[in-house]
Amino acid sequence: MKLDDVQRIAHLSRLELNQAEAEAVLPQLQAIFSLVEEMQAVDTTGLEPLAHPILFLRDLAQPMRVDQVTESDHRAENMQSAPAQHEGYFLVPKVIE
Amino acid sequence: MSWHNTPIALMAKALAAKEVSSTELTQYFLDRIEAGKQWNAYLDVNAHLSLEQANKADKLISSGKASKLTGIPVAHKDVFVTRGWKSTAASKILEGYQSPFDATVVANLGIPDENNPHGAGMVCLGKTNMDEFAMGSSNENSAFGPVLNPWNSAHVAGGSSGGSAAAVAAGLAPIATGTDTGGSIRQPAAFCGLTGIKPSYGRVSRYGMIAYASSLDQAGPMGKTAEDCALLLTAMSSHDPRDSTSLADSGEDYGRYLNQSWKEGNANSAKPLEGLRVGLPKEFFAEGLASDVAKSVNEAAKQLESLGATLVEVSLPKTKLSIPVYYVLAPAEASSNLSRFDGVRYGYRANEYRDLNDMYAKSRTEGFGAEVKRRIMIGTYVLCHGYYDAYYLQAQKIRRIIAADFQAAFNQCNVILGPVAPDVAWRLGEKSKDPVQMYLEDIYTLSTNLAGLPAMSVPCGFNGNNLPIGMQLIGNYFSEARLLQVAHQYQQASDWHLRPASEVA
Numbered sequence: 019m020k021l022d023d024v025q026r027i028a029h030l031s032r033l034e035l036n037q038a039e040a041e042a043v044l045p046q047l048q049a050i051f052s053l054v055e056e057m058q059a060v061d062t063t064g065l066e067p068l069a070h071p072i073l074f075l076r077d078l079a080q081p082m083r084v085d086q087v088t089e090s091d092h093r094a095e096n097m098q099s100a101p102a103q104h105e106g107y108f109l110v111p112k113v114i115e
Numbered sequence: 116m117s118w119h120n121t122p123i124a125l126m127a128k129a130l131a132a133k134e135v136s137s138t139e140l141t142q143y144f145l146d147r148i149e150a151g152k153q154w155n156a157y158l159d160v161n162a163h164l165s166l167e168q169a170n171k172a173d174k175l176i177s178s179g180k181a182s183k184l185t186g187i188p189v190a191h192k193d194v195f196v197t198r199g200w201k202s203t204a205a206s207k208i209l210e211g212y213q214s215p216f217d218a219t220v221v222a223n224l225g226i227p228d229e230n231n232p233h234g235a236g237m238v239c240l241g242k243t244n245m246d247e248f249a250m251g252s253s254n255e256n257s258a259f260g261p262v263l264n265p266w267n268s269a270h271v272a273g274g275s276s277g278g279s280a281a282a283v284a285a286g287l288a289p290i291a292t293g294t295d296t297g298g299s300i301r302q303p304a305a306f307c308g309l310t311g312i313k314p315s316y317g318r319v320s321r322y323g324m325i326a327y328a329s330s331l332d333q334a335g336p337m338g339k340t341a342e343d344c345a346l347l348l349t350a351m352s353s354h355d356p357r358d359s360t361s362l363a364d365s366g367e368d369y370g371r372y373l374n375q376s377w378k379e380g381n382a383n384s385a386k387p388l389e390g391l392r393v394g395l396p397k398e399f400f401a402e403g404l405a406s407d408v409a410k411s412v413n414e415a416a417k418q419l420e421s422l423g424a425t426l427v428e429v430s431l432p433k434t435k436l437s438i439p440v441y442y443v444l445a446p447a448e449a450s451s452n453l454s455r456f457d458g459v460r461y462g463y464r465a466n467e468y469r470d471l472n473d474m475y476a477k478s479r480t481e482g483f484g485a486e487v488k489r490r491i492m493i494g495t496y497v498l499c500h501g502y503y504d505a506y507y508l509q510a511q512k513i514r515r516i517i518a519a520d521f522q523a524a525f526n527q528c529n530v531i532l533g534p535v536a537p538d539v540a541w542r543l544g545e546k547s548k549d550p551v552q553m554y555l556e557d558i559y560t561l562s563t564n565l566a567g568l569p570a571m572s573v574p575c576g577f578n579g580n581n582l583p584i585g586m587q588l589i590g591n592y593f594s595e596a597r598l599l600q601v602a603h604q605y606q607q608a609s610d611w612h613l614r615p616a617s618e619v620a
Binding site: 019023024027028030031032033034035043046047049050053054055056057058060062065066067068069070071072074075083092095096098099100101102108110111112113 | 212213215216316317330356360362433435436438439440442443450454457458459460461462463464468469470471472473474475476477479480483488489491492493495496497499505506508509510511512513514515516518519549550551554565566567568592
């Protein structure tokens, strides 16, 4: 991993790092990834990835709930914590000129 | 009357016998919280709301509608959303956030009402401090300052449920909820001399639990005794249709085996654990384990033997690999879960920005702490095109091997015994500069989360500096009641769990 990679993944993560911060985090990420590299020595040919522990236990199909309304309208409560709002809509900077 | 060293099982009897009211108990703990601020265990307390709940609990008790837990105060880790208290997951990005609803765990334990007829009737004391978004092993990553260990305030309380652990150890709550993604109930419980259990994945609803790594996160109780944990876990767990990973409700009483012998019909009261096979994984007692921790855990194993158990050596060959596997999978899931914090609908929004993308980036950069940003970046990297197969898929494949290794071990034993952590609580600041060194501390706890198994921490001794040591009991899927039985029988024959924290009056 290089400094360019750090800035690239920061950008993809919607995070900003200045040069000094990127330089500080680079050796930490390098150390973590050298630990992660230990995984490459394991032969996993033919093994299915395990995304979820319960899938190991039994092959459960994703439970689906009935397609019906279960929640009433909580718009006012849900808007309470909005950083900026106007007439029940979230306010964000203009995205279309 | 002093209530802060009283297990909730006894508190419940005192409430039922009207020796004390819920209002008195709640006021007692609120006074202690006020006097015990130095631990930084709580992030939000609302005495008025707690006393209002206590009043309702007292009415339930006098009208004969009480459950076993009605009127008993409980503290909730700040990762659970709660109506009335702020919910921040100890992050600046959620500072001041108030949830419009209760997490299922909070509702299951709380005062029953028309929306929540099955609430256990417990009284919420407030929200406990934690590592930001549950990312950490020391509780030094909270945006609101570290939690101090009531056994020695120069030392960490452990993470990420450190606030819950310190609150119970300092007598600021009789019991608390925690969550465990890679050891976050067991390790702070061990560091603070408590008993805590992470149940099987899917036992407890994750609805309203602010998500870190969804395939690993699981909530559980942290208290003084195995019996208390059984009481709380029984009330916490339920099937929840709002959580698609929640398992069918078994309606289990997790305390049903506590006072029974392991083998049905065994009348030998001196050997209640006769027939129990305890597996000691050789990888858990290898290099890196502090000698005083090894000594205490080995003595605990001998004590179980003297109670009738048979000790067998087992092997969990991929133990070391659980660290890289965890630190790929958990950040990958975290980078996805934390993408919802963008400053649009809730939480922190930066004051100045150019456009929408700049608003996202500045809000997230200013709102998240260093460890959270680091894990988001790791997660983003391992999910990138070109790295996905080598890191993320490879980690998921090794996860399957780790889960299979446990099943091989359980062919030879009923429970697995080992240390919770390689050492006792370290000094504040000692490991915070080096994330890898911190990650290595999770070596004995991560694999059970990867496999989704239940595991618990039980106090089993002290090191030379009077800091608590915990042993870990790991069970097969859905064997919580059996784990709690073994822990309870051990606690009938030992007193490590009863000793009050040294700095607590």
